[in-house]
Amino acid sequence: MDQSVVEHYASAGLDNANVQNYLDSATSATWRFVRLNPRFPVDEVLSQLTAEIGVEPVRVPWLPENARFFAIPGATTIKNLSTYEEGKIYGMDCSSGAAVAALGLNNNTNNVSGETRVLDLCCCPGAKLCMIVDELLGLRMEVVGVDISDSRLNISKKLLRKYIINTDANTLVKLFHADGTTFPNPKSDSLVFDSRAEAQETASSKGRKRMNKSARAREKKRLKELGGEKETGKIEKKEKKTDEPAARGSDSLFDYVLVDAECSTDGALSHLKHKNKSLKSSETVTTTIKKKLDDEGNLTALQLSLLNAGFKNLRVGGTIVYATCSLSVKQNEGVVQAFIEEHKGVAEAVPIDFGGQMTPAVTGPHHSLRFSPTLTTEVGGVISGGGFFLCKFIKK
Numbered sequence: 001m002d003q004s005v006v007e008h009y010a011s012a013g014l015d016n017a018n019v020q021n022y023l024d025s026a027t028s029a030t031w032r033f034v035r036l037n038p039r040f041p042v043d044e045v046l047s048q049l050t051a052e053i054g055v056e057p058v059r060v061p062w063l064p065e066n067a068r069f070f071a072i073p074g075a076t077t078i079k080n081l082s083t084y085e086e087g088k089i090y091g092m093d094c095s096s097g098a099a100v101a102a103l104g105l106n107n108n109t110n111n112v113s114g115e116t117r118v119l120d121l122c123c124c125p126g127a128k129l130c131m132i133v134d135e136l137l138g139l140r141m142e143v144v145g146v147d148i149s150d151s152r153l154n155i156s157k158k159l160l161r162k163y164i165i166n167t168d169a170n171t172l173v174k175l176f177h178a179d180g181t182t183f184p185n186p187k188s189d190s191l192v193f194d195s196r197a198e199a200q201e202t203a204s205s206k207g208r209k210r211m212n213k214s215a216r217a218r219e220k221k222r223l224k225e226l227g228g229e230k231e232t233g234k235i236e237k238k239e240k241k242t243d244e245p246a247a248r249g250s251d252s253l254f255d256y257v258l259v260d261a262e263c264s265t266d267g268a269l270s271h272l273k274h275k276n277k278s279l280k281s282s283e284t285v286t287t288t289i290k291k292k293l294d295d296e297g298n299l300t301a302l303q304l305s306l307l308n309a310g311f312k313n314l315r316v317g318g319t320i321v322y323a324t325c326s327l328s329v330k331q332n333e334g335v336v337q338a339f340i341e342e343h344k345g346v347a348e349a350v351p352i353d354f355g356g357q358m359t360p361a362v363t364g365p366h367h368s369l370r371f372s373p374t375l376t377t378e379v380g381g382v383i384s385g386g387g388f389f390l391c392k393f394i395k396k
């Protein structure tokens, strides 16, 4: 195995044998994780899920109960489950869930205007974006997702259409195709999704269908009786209303910002393999990681720019979380150190609290948390997911 990759993992605390084990085990994880959609009753979803996988899902004990994370056997193909097809569960790693839980949206002490505004600066494919919306369910919210990749934004749109858009009027979710390092930039950013506009569109097309079926004749008669109106029998297509959302733009500051930055993905090999289906053996995985680590200078520059842009979009008193699924010291503690030096006295690193539970994470400088990748998983005790790094700041 390439020595630089071994050294990389050694610096993150894995010994030689564990590195090989980790690289080999990426396709055969003991556990995988699902998050329950809060729009359905927990008990009902759990019994349906238990019936179809044949074992009882185990709640991830260190995440807040209302985050609804459960471990299921690693061999389960989530997309074949009826609970997944029916939109009752999301496939999502519990350490990814930790990034959203770290924002503390449930406490919602940041909300000063009656509306909670959240920016997810690298949002695709969108698992965390959906969790942000779910955490705020029932409150007035504007959640903005930004990503530079068109194809990945299409995946996010599908997710939002499946889980989110037909929710209550308090929910507004927008997606921008934009460079997160310069967001907002009205000259180059483009709004590619607006949940309220979509919901209105869906409702009015349903209305049109109903009209076509049952009320067409009556409408024809009514128009005739009114007189003077042309009896076309056709129902006018209404102009699409843009009363509030899309027009408002992206110029206000946010209460919460998540910067789940582009990284070398070496802590979450299952994600890396998911993105690149040709990564079958530990050798090809090693080569890919080596390539990414060789380009680490560019990566850390991008990460710092994203974190700075996220901070610029945050209002005073707001909360920002920086996250990566890398174990690299340069991409994690290194970026955080550079950020703190640039924003001395304004960015304050604060402890991350998941409701006082013991977590599988190790605390580092500036209250950061490191989740080691799964090597052994204890059910009933601490259950860990992929490798992850988190650091949280408030703006003073």
Ligand SMILES: C[S@@+](CC[C@H](N)C(=O)[O-])C[C@H]1O[C@@H](n2cnc3c(N)ncnc32)[C@H](O)[C@@H]1O
Pocket: 096, 121, 122, 123, 124, 125, 126, 127, 128, 129, 146, 147, 148, 149, 152, 178, 179, 180, 181, 260, 261, 262, 263
């Ligand atoms: C680690 S992934 C984010 C995962 C996502 N938060 C989720 O939960 O599904 C990093 C994302 O950053 C995006 N990205 C990379 N460079 C970017 C930039 N300059 N501006 C915005 N997004 C960027 C990538 O397209 C990718 O989707």
